[in-house]
Amino acid sequence: xxxxxxxxxxxxxxxxxxxxxxxxxxxxxxxxxxxxxxxxxxxxxxxxxxxxxxxxxxxxxxxxxxxxxxxxxxxxxxxxxxxxxxxxxxxxxxxxxxxxxxxxxxxxxxxxxxxxxxxxxxxxxxxxxxxxxxxxxxxxxxxxxxxxxxxxxxxxxxxxxxxxxxxxxxxxxxxxxxxxxxxxxxxxxxxxxxxxxxxxxxxxxxxxxxxxxxxxxxxxxxxxxxxxxxxxxxxxxxxx
Amino acid sequence: xxxxxxxxxxxxxxxxxxxxxxxxxxxxxxxxxxxxxxxxxxxxxxxxxxxxxxxxxxxxxxxxxxxxxxxxxxxxxxxxxxxxxxxxxxxxxxxxxxxxxxxxxxxxxxxxxxxxxxxxxxxxxxxxxxxxxxxxxxxxxxxxxxxxxxxxxxxxxxxxxxxxxxxxxxxxxxxxxxxxxxxxxxxxxxxxxxxxxxxxxxxxxxxxxxxxxxxxxxxxxxxxxxxxxxxxxxxxxxxx
Numbered sequence: 001x002x003x004x005x006x007x008x009x010x011x012x013x014x015x016x017x018x019x020x021x022x023x024x025x026x027x028x029x030x031x032x033x034x035x036x037x038x039x040x041x042x043x044x045x046x047x048x049x050x051x052x053x054x055x056x057x058x059x060x061x062x063x064x065x066x067x068x069x070x071x072x073x074x075x076x077x078x079x080x081x082x083x084x085x086x087x088x089x090x091x092x093x094x095x096x097x098x099x100x101x102x103x104x105x106x107x108x109x110x111x112x113x114x115x116x117x118x119x120x121x122x123x124x125x126x127x128x129x130x131x132x133x134x135x136x137x138x139x140x141x142x143x144x145x146x147x148x149x150x151x152x153x154x155x156x157x158x159x160x161x162x163x164x165x166x167x168x169x170x171x172x173x174x175x176x177x178x179x180x181x182x183x184x185x186x187x188x189x190x191x192x193x194x195x196x197x198x199x200x201x202x203x204x205x206x207x208x209x210x211x212x213x214x215x216x217x218x219x220x221x222x223x224x225x226x227x228x229x230x231x232x233x234x235x236x237x238x239x240x
Numbered sequence: 241x242x243x244x245x246x247x248x249x250x251x252x253x254x255x256x257x258x259x260x261x262x263x264x265x266x267x268x269x270x271x272x273x274x275x276x277x278x279x280x281x282x283x284x285x286x287x288x289x290x291x292x293x294x295x296x297x298x299x300x301x302x303x304x305x306x307x308x309x310x311x312x313x314x315x316x317x318x319x320x321x322x323x324x325x326x327x328x329x330x331x332x333x334x335x336x337x338x339x340x341x342x343x344x345x346x347x348x349x350x351x352x353x354x355x356x357x358x359x360x361x362x363x364x365x366x367x368x369x370x371x372x373x374x375x376x377x378x379x380x381x382x383x384x385x386x387x388x389x390x391x392x393x394x395x396x397x398x399x400x401x402x403x404x405x406x407x408x409x410x411x412x413x414x415x416x417x418x419x420x421x422x423x424x425x426x427x428x429x430x431x432x433x434x435x436x437x438x439x440x441x442x443x444x445x446x447x448x449x450x451x452x453x454x455x456x457x458x459x460x461x462x463x464x465x466x467x468x469x470x471x472x473x474x475x476x477x478x479x480x
Contacts, residue, residue: 001243001244001245001246002243002244002442002443002444003241003242003243003244004241004243004244004440005241008241010458011357024409026406051303054363068415070434080272083445084477084478087478090478092478099395100394100395100396107473109429123477150429150431152430153393153394154340154393154394154395154471154472154477154478154479155324155339155340155471155477155479155480156340156393156402156435156470156471156472157412157427157432157469157471157472157473158413158429158430158431158433158435158440158471159430159431159432160400160431160432160435160436161436162396172398173395173398189349189390190397190398191390191399191400191442192393192396192397192398192399192400193398193443195396195398195400196400196439196440196442196443197438197443198434198435199435199439199440200242200244200436200439200440200443202340202431203241203242203433203436203437203440203459204241204437205301225263229397230396230397230398231395231396231397232394232397234399237394238325238327238330238332238394239394239395239479240395
């Protein structure tokens with residue numbers, strides 16, 4: 001059995017807050033638990049926010065804005081290394097981490113105040129590792145941590161949460177070479193474990209409730225892989 | 241809290257098997273539970289399998305096979321209404337249901353025997369509704385049902401399970417017009433609930449264990465939407 005529990009009672013987070021302390025106070029962790037934390041919570045405590053008033057939009061940002069606030073598009077361009085698709089004001093791009101997502105992960109909702117944008121962490125794996133280490137110090141428990149963000153998908157409506165940062169967990173379950181019950185090699189079967197865990201946690205975290213952390217128990221996924229392993233390598237990507 | 245429990249002890253399924261009876265015997269259902277069933281289990285009991293020996297490949301199938309078995313590609317072509325990307329022997333296509341996925345959902349692993357291919361159900365929502373109704377008859381419980389399949393994603397490695405059929409559940413959680421804690425309208429936020437539920441269930445079902453059913457408890461998702469609502473409408477799809 002797997003259980004997923006929201007960690008409630010964490011107040012609105014601010015730059016410099018000690019998230020590990022907040023979680024350790026409010027959750028009874030066990031070894032092997034996976035702590036899923038919303039990217040926005042991590043970004044806020046790491047100060048990855050931009051005030052729109054401080055942004056001067058370029059001509060390109062104005063073109064892409066399609067009548068919306070060009071300063072937001074300017075920030076998206078600055079967070080992107082490559083544009084994949086654009087239909088103003090919609091931008092799908094590749095971030096410097098390699099993630100392909102809408103708006104380069106730049107988000108206006110749940111910002112600390114109106115007029116602010118929240119960016120992805122600079123190194124979400126490192127963010128996950130800091131929380132993992134902080135939880136080990138405070139609780140003595142060996143847990144995994146996933147930093148989750150809501151991504152849209154090609155061809156499908158709606159977002160699902162996926163892992164943008166990971167520490168102490170396997171992110172892919174590779175069944176290459178294993179055989180199913182009739183002996184057929186499951187050569188195409190690699191499961192995006194960490195993305196499924198992030199999506200599962202999202203089911204209890206919600207968007208509006210402001211619950212930024214959930215604990216998933218009953219998995220057996222301890223390991224050490226980077227969330228960047230979830231990015232399709234360029235040579236295998238049919239949709240670049 | 242959400243819990244996810246695998247329904248164990250279901251033998252290899254065959255055409256005509258009464259899946260509702262098997263599940264009712266092995267799970268203590270409660271109202272509001274969501275029963276997630278692997279697409280392959282549904283397809284097998286519905287007889288949606290093809291014997292490779294009965295398939296005569298076309299020239300186009302040979303081209304797309306890239307040296308692999310062209311009969312498999314022929315079946316994929318027959319299940320497709322539009323090819324989205326091809327790199328022999330890899331085909332991403334749109335199925336007659338509207339789903340965009342690898343191999344039109346045609347799968348060789350976990351087939352009843354070697355030399356067989358398993359196709360998607362003809363109408364996966366109807367399959368879900370039959371199981372939902374069968375469970376209600378046998379248990380008196382009002383549950384939701386999701387038929388799940390493992391889909392690859394653009395730009396990301398690994399598959400996640402998504403909903404290809406649904407009955408008795410909402411599949412999308414639309415937060416349009418709701419406001420977050422600083423009053424910013426979450427206008428881009430539609431959550432693909434049923435896909436996240438399918439992915440969460442996959443975490444206990446595995447691939448090799450042959451566990452085709454899981455029960456997700458603690459959600460509040462009763463409703464009536466089609467899994468086809470998870471398909472991005474053509475006019476909004478940047479990746480057709």
